[in-house]
Amino acid sequence: MPAPALLLAAIAVAFFALPLIGLLWRAPWSSAWTYLTSDTATTALRLSLVCSLWATALSVVFGVPLAWLLARSGVPGRGVIRALCTLSMVLPPVVGGVALFFALGRRGLIGQYLDRWFDVTLPFTTTAVVIAQTFVAMPFLVITVEAALRQLDTRHEDASRTLGASRWYTFRRVTLPAIRPALVAGAVLSWARALGEFGATITFAGNFPGTTQTMPLAVYLSLESNPEEAIVLAIVLIVVSFAVLVGLRDRWFGQPGRLRPVAA
């Protein structure tokens, strides 16, 4: 590797490492435990975990069929559908939150009927947090699973069909096990994205401790009132995300997302 490239790469590494070091440097280690076990922190942490897991579950339930549609069906306009469904990856989350608000808010496109007919109001509830998180998280699962479905040797599915298996049985027993590494990776990425969600949540769900104040919101708020607490909460989020990425790399990204042919 030429020296200039090495130098630039080293600067890039430092660019990512220094902010973390900065946080660790300012962290109030002696009082960390107190902050971690404070009401704000435990409530926000619990809410973050519950909401992000719900968002992940919803992403899997709806995202896998969507990935299937994009990868395998001959539905016209798949490119447009894919762009639409992954738009929230590149959209500023605040914009997503605003859009959700105009769709599902009390005066929204759908929301007005939910309010009028079912007496359901979504904004500023925990459900809204889950919806906002799912909105930004599901694309990660969809693109990961879609890629795996595209890579998959469909002849294994053919073999299954010739053995008398229906499409659904084939999907459950052949396709799903084959894409499982990608499914897990996609779900974990979605979960990490949901856990870190801020913009769409604060716009669509607000910032109420106990119902909608997730970890990232708690970090942002306590930055004003109690910077030390903010640092501790931030480090918790960093540790979790870092652990997820390291775990993903070793356990899932290293495996091919398809059935390997028998060595001949």
Add this chain to the structure above:
Amino acid sequence: MTLDASITLQLGALDLDVELTVAPGELLALLGPNGAGKSTVLRALAGLVALDGGHIVTDGIVVDDPSADVFVEPEDRPIGMVFQDYLLFEHMSVLENVAYGLRARGTPRREARARAAEWLTRVGLGSYSSQRPRALSGGQAQRAALARALAASPRLLLLDEPLAALDVGTRATVRRDLRRHLDTFDGMRVLVTHDPVDAYALADRVAIIEAGRIVQAGTLAEVTAHPRSRYVSDLVGVNLITGTVHDGILTTPDGAIVVVADAEPGPTYAVIRPHSVTLTRTPPTGTSARNSWPGTITDIDRLGDRARIGIHAAIPLTAEITVAALHDLDLRPGDDIHATVKATDIEIAPA
């Protein structure tokens, strides 16, 4: 109780239009080069691709007929299929692979596993039932794939190049095993191969397929003896000889002797390409060729600039010479002739 298929379909550059019938207990080999459409025929029979026109009738039941709007899904056809690279499910044990078809059709788990275990024993893989498929050698994987296809009691067995993925060393053993297992199956069988030796060893009848058309069909003996086109002649118009090799000499069941090179002792197929046979009016002298048989010309077929000469000798032989040579030697049926072949021109495959 037959397979009756008339297959018309377009798939990319392939324009397929073939008719074939298979009687119960019969094995039809579809022989042709890559891209001729052989595998697509199998996929159409299996229901993995739909016909554009024609029909497929198995055991009197129409499974595909676009004009009548009939298409039976693959899982509802009485078929079993062995794929070229076997396509065993890697995330299941060998036993679960073989039980898969029964499970998919609703057989209770315990019974399906018991029957799968029987099948594994039958194909000699009883001790591998709990292994993953990747622990199997190529030949074993092929037997597992065969057991998986047969376990669900199909009426029509489709074999797509079942020997192509194997190396030459194991091929003969696996071919012999395959023949033994296929013989115990009384349904209809269609085998796709590009190797005339496979067809010779396994098939009752062959259909030669070229660019989506069947160009000749019949028993292998008929087709090899009288290929109707250059193409068929190049593909299968060879002299296939069986015998036993001992000390570099192959002896046929009739007692004829062929000198061969690099052959392992034991039962062997020898392939003599007609263009490797030299014909002379007088016994050749001072030649390096190790084989020379005196014989009589039985028939002469002309195919363009070439002539195929049938020869009755210790070994029945077909020689291919130019029409110019035919005229120079003034050969006619009934003439005495000497057929000469270099040992190194004879291809050898263990039987």
